[in-house]
Amino acid sequence: MRIGLFVTCVNDLLFPETGKAVVRVLERLGHRVEFPAAQTCCGQMHANSGYRDEAMPLVHRFIETFRDYDAVVAPSGSCVAMVRDTYPRLVPESADVARRTYELSELLVDVLGVVDVGARFPHRVTYHPTCHGLRMLRLGARPVMLLAAVRDLELVALPGVEECCGFGGTFALKNTAVSTAMLADKCAAIRATGAEYVLAADNSCLTHIGGGLSRQGAPVRALHYAEILAGGDE
The missing domain is CATH 3.40.50 (Rossmann fold)
Structure with a gap:
């Protein structure tokens, strides 16, 4: 399975360790994760604030960047919700990419069938x-x-x-x-x-x-x- 990581703006700028953590988990399970450098913001803030026209270039950029991946994973429920719920209403042809975009727990549990990822945290x-x-x-x-x-x-x-x-x-x-x-x-x-x-x-x-x-x-x-x-x- 070819997996693309959509790290999101907040994680890329402020919490890079979260993106790295997603990669570590999936690689530990034997999967290769790619980080397409062409990715940008998903446009959630623009769309939610009523700036639909400003959001559209970002929506199209996401679709073009991730269209060839078997699955897209993101460590953000809100950004995945933007892609899955809002994108198909803004750009109907995005529906296929939207269906293949998952929050991390969905990818692990529903797609890969994994619950125990081999972690330990004594807290x-x-x-x-x-x-x-x-x-x-x-x-x-x-x-x-x-x-x-x-x-x-x-x-x-x-x-x-x-x-x-x-x-x-x-x-x-x-x-x-x-x-x-x-x-x-x-x-x-x-x-x-x-x-x-x-x-x-x-x-x-x-x-x-x-x-x-x-x-x-x-x-x-x-x-x-x-x-x-x-x-x-x-």
Whole structure:
């Protein structure tokens, strides 16, 4: 299987270790992952903010860059949701590429049939299912299944697990007071678990959550779950 990595803007610029983690996991399972250098932004921010015309060149660029891959994987529920849900409505001929674009847990569990990726992480963690992954991709238990198979990892349920963290892209900028209140509730729930780490499938939301926890002086680190799966079971 020829797999293309769509690393996304946030990960490429701010969290490169997450992209590297995806590659390590898939290579450990015997797959070759390619990183097409022609990739750019998926256009999610433009489209969600009403700038459809500005988004279209980015949509066409994605289609052209990834059209020849058997599967496209991205460590971002929101960007994959953009490709799978919005692209076919903007550009009908993108439907084939959209169908072959997966969030990491979908590729591992549904396509490759793998739950145990051979990872070890001896820490107490909790998992926050971000909104796009939860409501648009319907990732369900896939990320939790993968984490539950990690050696020595203690996975603790998060109270109010389906509640938004308040990020929502530009929502956090345009509706600061509401976003801050939602973040406060999410941080309180995370701290109540006693977890050392809060994990999620989107580094954008984790940046929001991690910032809130840091300002509170909470000893909880926000981390993409791919980086947990990339840890070896030595």
